[in-house]
Amino acid sequence: MAPDLYTSLFEKKEKKKAGLPDLPESGNGVVMRFAPNPSGPLHLGHARAAFLNDEYIRRYGGRYILRIEDTDPKRVDPEAYDMVREDIEWMELSISSTVFQSDRFSKYYEVGKELISNGHAYVCRCDNEVFKDLKMHKAACPCRSQSTEEALELFDQMLEGAFAEGEVGVRLKTDLSHPDPAMRDYPLFRVLTSTPHQRVDAIVYPLMNLSVAVDDHLLGMTHVIRGKDHIANTRRQEFIFRYMGWKPPVYRHYGRMGIEGVVLSTSQMRAGIQSGEYSGWDDIRLGTLRAMARRGIKPGAVRNAVVEIGIGETDIQFSWENLYAKNKEIIDAGADRFFFVPDPVLVPVSGSGPVIAEAMRYPGDESRGYRSIPFDGSVYLPGSELASGAPFLRLKDLFNIRIFYDGDNIRAEYAGDDLQEARSKKAPIIQWLSKEHAHPCTL
């Protein structure tokens, strides 16, 4: 008998560790990135990507690169550069360095030329509709058969401005018979002259699949976490990695996230602001981080929420309920208490001169101190309490009162200071406000 065999039967499964799942190939630290497009302020969707990456960098160590993806001048809002920076500061991300794609066009051109030189890309002058039709039928366009010399010459002409906007593009030769039409000979570069770029003087612009693949390689990304709307792009970018002989990063794609009742689309938000429907980017009906900050949400609450949501591929509709619960964990201990009287009714109280009530700022913790509430002869009481016809009440931190109902006429009279009496009579202890000390508010 071999006792070793016996013990192996009782090996138990690895118990899972709390929080996010481990990433493969993370042993020597990771390099990850947060790559927003500066088209507006950051919103909850951005925060998910930003915090997930941040959490993994904190877990494994490494570098966190902020990459501003401003390769489409039509989608760049000059003010967004600052807004994005502010939002990132608010999130307290552990960013190691920042790069702007608009500073890196020469690198994109270099890789573009190399792809062309190796016969992996060509300059296409077909009409869009014509190309689309050919693509859907798995057919090559005439440009695809051009020689590399010809293609390089055409690319140089593009860079020199020989072509008008919309007239040409550079396409990657992928696989025209690929079952997924989205993979077939997708574009790498375009000519764009109608909208000047804020930060770079260019005629030829890289498209995201080229610029992202180049930068993910050049900046040494080990892992990329992004939304599943990029799944197709990941597969497209893998063609570039393969053609260039680069090792691709480990990819993870999480599902789409919404939060009930708010708009997360930057373009929809912008339209709403322009039409006057929203007061600005921080309108609390929007899902921007600045709007959430106005709601009193702390960045740590958003972080904890998105980490708990994790990197699942399921589309979710998150609820404010859960986010507020996370927020309460953070702010409750630091929040002083005040009295609140819903549906207030002013009731005169006879039998007591002016006194000043002392209420603890944070019940249960005397070190937080007291606040003073002067009683001046009448108090606001909650309408629901009076509607119940309660005859005897304890005004918290003040005294007991007896209530007299005479139709709509309600008055009260002082009925002693004894808390024990109130308790023995099971009198409700209620929050109150004095007339001069109250501030109207809406919840």
Next chain:
RNA sequence: GCUGAUAUAGUGUAGUCCGGCCAAUCAUGUCGGCCUUUCACGCCGACGACUGGGGUUCGAAUCCCCAUAUCAGCACCA
């Protein structure tokens, strides 16, 4: 139309890869209780889910097929 992905309580989430220890985890929520000169926090308890249908198997949340629903891509956007 083509391609791909996802489907666990009101909400979010674990378990799915490697079927049995899952009469399904945790949080949030709702309700009740305790604590407390209110509210909250904290503590205790209750409620509440494997999308549907076939199949494989002694056994299916887990594997296979079909259906349904949702999402994404098929842009000279990111």
